[in-house]
Amino acid sequence: MGKLVIVAIGGNSLVKDNGLDSVQDQYEAVCDTAVNIADMVEQDFNVVVTHGNGPQVGFGLRRSEIAGEVAGMPSVPLVNCVADTQGGIGYQIQQALTNEFSKRGINKKVATVITQVEVSIDDPNFKNPTKPVGSFFTLEQAELMKKEHPDWIFIEDSGRGYRRVVPSPKPIDILEKDAIKSLIDAGYVVIAIGGGGIPVVKTEENTYEGIDAVIDKDFATSLLAEQINAEILIITTGVSRVCINFGKPNQKALENITVEETKQYVEEGHFPAGSMLPKIEASLHFMKKNGSRVIITDPESLKDAIIGKAGTHIIKSGH
Ligand SMILES: Nc1ncnc2c1ncn2[C@@H]1O[C@H](COP(=O)(O)OP(=O)(O)O)[C@@H](O)[C@H]1O
Numbered sequence: 001m002g003k004l005v006i007v008a009i010g011g012n013s014l015v016k017d018n019g020l021d022s023v024q025d026q027y028e029a030v031c032d033t034a035v036n037i038a039d040m041v042e043q044d045f046n047v048v049v050t051h052g053n054g055p056q057v058g059f060g061l062r063r064s065e066i067a068g069e070v071a072g073m074p075s076v077p078l079v080n081c082v083a084d085t086q087g088g089i090g091y092q093i094q095q096a097l098t099n100e101f102s103k104r105g106i107n108k109k110v111a112t113v114i115t116q117v118e119v120s121i122d123d124p125n126f127k128n129p130t131k132p133v134g135s136f137f138t139l140e141q142a143e144l145m146k147k148e149h150p151d152w153i154f155i156e157d158s159g160r161g162y163r164r165v166v167p168s169p170k171p172i173d174i175l176e177k178d179a180i181k182s183l184i185d186a187g188y189v190v191i192a193i194g195g196g197g198i199p200v201v202k203t204e205e206n207t208y209e210g211i212d213a214v215i216d217k218d219f220a221t222s223l224l225a226e227q228i229n230a231e232i233l234i235i236t237t238g239v240s241r242v243c244i245n246f247g248k249p250n251q252k253a254l255e256n257i258t259v260e261e262t263k264q265y266v267e268e269g270h271f272p273a274g275s276m277l278p279k280i281e282a283s284l285h286f287m288k289k290n291g292s293r294v295i296i297t298d299p300e301s302l303k304d305a306i307i308g309k310a311g312t313h314i315i316k317s318g319h
């Protein structure tokens with residue numbers, strides 16, 4: 001079997017029009033990414049796919065709230081909204097990959113694993129929501145909504161507008177890791193920990209129960225990469241390369257950077273929390289463990305990125 005690569009697909013990279021896209025539009029974006037993943041499989045990489053759900057889980061939560069406001073329907077807890085996005089996006093990726101493999105005569109099966117991820121009830125992030133979900137709003141729109149829903153918290157998200165945030169505890173363990181490993185060993189392309197995984201906590205009775213939060217899929221992906229001993233971590237997002245001085249006149253795209261240089265850029269504050277910082281932190285965590293290379297790029301550049309012709313590559317010094 002070829003090198004084990006984890007590809008983490010950003011939730012925003014599947015939504016082009018701030019939530020006004022239809023399910024069919026999202027499926028088309030998924031199909032585009034599936035073409036690039038199939039290219040990697042044809043190059044003999046052993047691929048595991050994870051994905052985000054930031055926009056989609058926010059849309060689901062809002063639909064549930066509006067159904068409550070308008071029709072008095074019972075609300076869907078945030079943890080169930082996460083589970084719904086894991087199933088819904090997993091289904092689309094699974095179908096797109098299956099069809100793409102069949103079209104090309106690639107003899108690979110695909111399976112999506114509903115994945116629970118353990119978090120700590122004492123995680124301080126429950127008191128300090130940081131994960132942006134749903135649509136982007138102007139400051140005026142956000143202020144209006146805040147008047148109507150005083151408990152909502154908004155942040156400015158990387159110059160793209162204002163978004164609602166929810167708690168995002170750190171992942172501790174992936175409950176279905178053995179099932180994921182077994183499927184990889186059996187030759188499946190596995191889709192797992194969608195939306196960062198369904199957050200669960202261990203009870204005093206040693207059982208698990210869901211808790212309302214959205215885990216960062218980059219942190220969850222780096223934990224999975226460690227647990228399955230992946231060699232390469234690829235994070236696809238809305239930009240082809242990570243930049244320093246992002247959005248400023250002196251913005252510079254990064255091609256190859258060492259772990260030490262990356263840490264230096266973090267210290268200099270080039271990566272905002274809630275968008276690029278978690279990707280970089282997850283990458284550094286992966287490189288500290290078993291990782292040999294991290295690539296951050298957009299889905300369209302995947303094929304070129306894997307052969308070093310696109311994307312930002314984080315490598316160990318001396319490579
Ligand atoms: N230093 C940076 N370099 C490149 N992109 C950045 C940087 N800082 C913030 N960004 C923004 O962060 C986005 C990635 O975060 P986000 O959209 O939340 O991720 P995801 O694709 O996982 O949903 C990029 O598309 C870009 O708009």
Ligand SMILES: NC(=O)OP(=O)(O)O
Nearest residue numbers: 011052053054195217
């Ligand atoms: N759960 C999560 O991190 O989603 P995004 O990648 O869409 O932000």
